[in-house]
Amino acid sequence: MKGLRLFQAAVVFTGAWLAMSTGVPVRAQGNPCAEEGADCRPLTAAEASSIKARLMALQAAMPVPDPARFAASKDVGTAFTMPFVAEMEAGAPLLSRSWPGGAFTERGEVHLLYEGKTKPGARSGKAKNPWEEAQEMQAALADRVEVIACLLPHPYLVGEEGGRCVDVTETDATDVEKTATFLSYLHSDGTALRVVFGARTCREEQTLRVESPAAGLAPVACIALDLTAPSRAEVLALKSRIDRRAFEALLGPVGR
Numbered sequence: 736m737k738g739l740r741l742f743q744a745a746v747v748f749t750g751a752w753l754a755m756s757t758g759v760p761v762r763a764q765g766n767p768c769a770e771e772g773a774d775c776r777p778l779t780a781a782e783a784s785s786i787k788a789r790l791m792a793l794q795a796a797m798p799v800p801d802p803a804r805f806a807a808s809k810d811v812g813t814a815f816t817m818p819f820v821a822e823m824e825a826g827a828p829l830l831s832r833s834w835p836g837g838a839f840t841e842r843g844e845v846h847l848l849y850e851g852k853t854k855p856g857a858r859s860g861k862a863k864n865p866w867e868e869a870q871e872m873q874a875a876l877a878d879r880v881e882v883i884a885c886l887l888p889h890p891y892l893v894g895e896e897g898g899r900c901v902d903v904t905e906t907d908a909t910d911v912e913k914t915a916t917f918l919s920y921l922h923s924d925g926t927a928l929r930v931v932f933g934a935r936t937c938r939e940e941q942t943l944r945v946e947s948p949a950a951g952l953a954p955v956a957c958i959a960l961d962l963t964a965p966s967r968a969e970v971l972a973l974k975s976r977i978d979r980r981a982f983e984a985l986l987g988p989v990g991r
Contacts, residue, residue, distance in 0.1 A: 767828035774833035776948035778840070783829045785989050786840055789955065790817055792985055793884055794845045798962070798976035800880045800969065805849035808879075818842045833945050837953030839888035839989075851878030851965075880969065882962040886985070888953035889942045890934035891918075900937035917979070925967030928974055932982045933957030954988045 768775035778786070794817065814821040819842040822829060831838035894901035902913055905922040912919040918931040934956045936942065960982070964970045 767830055771830060772832065772944065773946050774944050774948055775830050776833075776838065778829040778831050778838070782831070782838075782952055783823055785952065786843070787820055787823055789886060789985060789989050790819060790843065790845060793886060793958070794847070796978060796981040796985065797845060797847060797882050797884055797960070798973045800849050800964065800973060804852060804969075805880050806852055808848040808850050811848055815846060815848070817845050831949070831952075833947065833949035834888045834943075834953055835941065835945060836888050836956060837951050838949040839886075839953045843886035843888075844883055845885075846883045847881070849880040849882075853878070878965055880962065880964045880973070882960070882973070884958055884960040886955045887933075887957050887959060889956050890936035891931045891957045891959055892939060892942045893918075893935050893937050895937035900935070902935060916983075919974070921967070921970060923963070926965065926970060927961065927963045928970050930960040930974075930977065930982075931957055932960070932979070933986045952989050955986050958982055958985060 767777060812821070813824065819829070819840050822842070829840070832841050833839075894904040902918050903911055903920050905920070907924065908920045908922045909925065910919070910921045916933055918935060919928070921928055960977070962970065962973055964973060
């Protein structure tokens with residue numbers, strides 16, 4: 736379940752992301768794979784450009800909340816929204832890891848953050864006590880939309896019970912829609928949505944990395960999309976803006 740846990744950790748929407756969004760990791764210049772696994776190899780320039788293009792297309796396909804209610808956060812940069820692109824722009828060594836389907840980046844996510852335009856009640860000229868300031872900060876954090884999508888070079892790992900794959904494990908899930916290559920459901924009292932385009936599996940071995948570098952890029956096997964919003968109504972509005980054909984067009988071969 737390691738691959739699934741890593742992805743789920745990436746979509747826990749907390750302020751900790753902001754603290755980690757300002758830097759590009761520094762790797763050894765002589766052998767950038769020296770501190771990585773045996774399946775690591777540098778990406779070629781063509782491979783990196785192909786992955787960047789797919790990530791830019793993913794960003795363009797992601798649903799955008801009502802611009803009258805929310806605005807893109809000004810407190811985050813490319814290192815937060817698209818870490819792979821940030822590394823590429825910074826000239827950092829771009830590395831691949833390897834799965835049964837081929838090589839791919841582990842930084843295949845796009846993370847968008849929108850903040851409510853209506854700020855909690857600022858009372859001019861009157862000092863606030865610490866409790867009031869804490870309440871206003873909490874209100875501001877609650878009035879935001881976060882959308883994260885990840886390109887995966889392997890099927891999305893779902894649950895398993897008694898030898899049977901279980902696509903939805905959240906006990907509060909509602910509005911479940913699924914086919915062999917599509918899954919969508921609301922959870923967290925309707926304030927969160929998960930959508931999976933492409934292949935799913937409950938066989939963990941299909942999602943684990945291999946022990947040696949892959950020669951070519953893996954195709955995008957699935958795209959996992961998670962979003963949260965302050966209310967069920969806003970989540971449903973975002974869901975209605977998801978262009979399934981646009982996401983499905985991003986599945987498949989990446990390399991040129």
